[in-house]
Amino acid sequence: MLILLAPAAAGAQDYPQPRPQPRTTDAAALLDVARQREIRERIELGFREELKGDWKRAAAEFGRVLTLDPKEPQGSTARYDLGLAQAHLGQLDAAVASFGAAIALDPDFFAARVDLIAVNLMRNDLAAARRAADDLLARHPDSARGLYERGLIALKSGDAATALHDFGALLQANPTYATARYDLALAEMKLERLADAERDLRAALAIAPQFARARFALGAVLLRTGQRDQARLAFEAAAQSAQDPSLRELANSMRDSI
Numbered sequence: 001m002l003i004l005l006a007p008a009a010a011g012a013q014d015y016p017q018p019r020p021q022p023r024t025t026d027a028a029a030l031l032d033v034a035r036q037r038e039i040r041e042r043i044e045l046g047f048r049e050e051l052k053g054d055w056k057r058a059a060a061e062f063g064r065v066l067t068l069d070p071k072e073p074q075g076s077t078a079r080y081d082l083g084l085a086q087a088h089l090g091q092l093d094a095a096v097a098s099f100g101a102a103i104a105l106d107p108d109f110f111a112a113r114v115d116l117i118a119v120n121l122m123r124n125d126l127a128a129a130r131r132a133a134d135d136l137l138a139r140h141p142d143s144a145r146g147l148y149e150r151g152l153i154a155l156k157s158g159d160a161a162t163a164l165h166d167f168g169a170l171l172q173a174n175p176t177y178a179t180a181r182y183d184l185a186l187a188e189m190k191l192e193r194l195a196d197a198e199r200d201l202r203a204a205l206a207i208a209p210q211f212a213r214a215r216f217a218l219g220a221v222l223l224r225t226g227q228r229d230q231a232r233l234a235f236e237a238a239a240q241s242a243q244d245p246s247l248r249e250l251a252n253s254m255r256d257s258i
Contacts, residue, residue, distance in 0.1 A: 039070045046081055059085035076105040080112045087119050095119045096128070108139065117149045129153050144170055151183060160190035178208040185217060197221050212242035216251050223258065232258045 046061035062082035070078055083098030099116040102109055113136040120129035133150035140146055151166035167184035171177060181204035188197035201218040205211055219234030232255050239251035 035068050039065055039068050039074055042068075043074060043078060043081075046078075046085075050081065050084065055085040055088040059089065072105060076102040076109055076112070079105070080109065080115075083112070083115065083119075087115070087122070092119055092123045096123070110136075110140065110143075113139075114145055114149070117153075121153070126153055126157050130157065142173070144174060148180060148183075151180070151187075155183065155186060155190075158190075160187045163187035164191065176207050178204045178211055178214070181207070182211065182214045182217065185214070185221075189217070189221065194221055194225050198225070210241045212238045212244070212247055212251075215241060216247065216254075219251070219254060223254075228258050 042061045042065045046058045046065070049055070049058035049061060059082060062078045062085065065074070065078040066082065069075075079098045079102040083095045083102065086092075086095035086098060096116065096119055099112045099119065102112040103116065106112070113132065117129050117132045117136065120126075120132055130150070130153050133146060133153055136143060136146040137150060147166045147170040151163045151170065154160070154162035154166065164184065164187040167180050167187060170180050171184060174180065181200050185197040185200040185204065188194070188200065198218065198221045201214050201221060204214045205218065208214070215234055215238035219231045219238060222228075222231035222234055235251045235255035235258070239248050239255065242248040242251060
């Protein structure tokens with residue numbers, strides 16, 4: 001499931017505190033002071049609308065900010081939060097453009113890079129998602145989120161070798177991450193490394209015993225390796241723990257077919 005990072009990107013960047021403005025009668029200076037004040041106020045309003053889930057109003061506020069030509073870090077923040085609003089409104093192409101613009105202004109904007117991957121996956125553009133994941137890992141090679149996202153993209157794209165590498169690297173630092181252990185096993189199954197897949201699925205289930213998808217995958221591995229009785233038990237357990245009716249039905253069907 002794709003989850004965009006939380007809004008309020010203010011926490012992801014450092015903001016210079018506004019300084020008291022010297023008194024002036026210069027018209028241009030007064031206009032600039034008013035513009036800076038409006039930028040700050042509209043960003044705050046946009047954050048409030050995000051927290052309320054009113055993405056249409058949030059988009060309007062951040063869109064207005066951008067017409068005021070904000071400096072950094074407000075410029076990349078406004079573009080990022082506009083992208084969040086656009087993604088929640090289903091305007092996925094526009095969200096990609098906004099996240100890309102935020103990254104162009106601030107290449108180290110981690111949240112923008114992660115959400116660019118997520119939106120490209122929502123668009124079913126695996127090539128663009130892979131490029132975004134590669135770019136994220138080029139700047140943050142040890143990023144757990146980056147490794148996980150690229151591993152998932154690689155699995156979806158049929159690149160089991162990259163998925164094996166990325167999930168393996170992620171698990172070195174996070175050995176009790178049951179979902180990554182399950183995904184690693186899926187890559188191993190694609191590469192016909194069935195003994196490794198069985199080991200990792202059992203490890204995932206030791207961490208999360210009610211992990212129905214892992215239990216179902218274990219049944220598939222056991223069936224492929226000729227362990228029919230254990231496979232039947234695994235499918236039975238998957239059916240009992242599955243919350244998804246379609247997975248429950250499939251597990252029961254596999255159990256009954258053995």
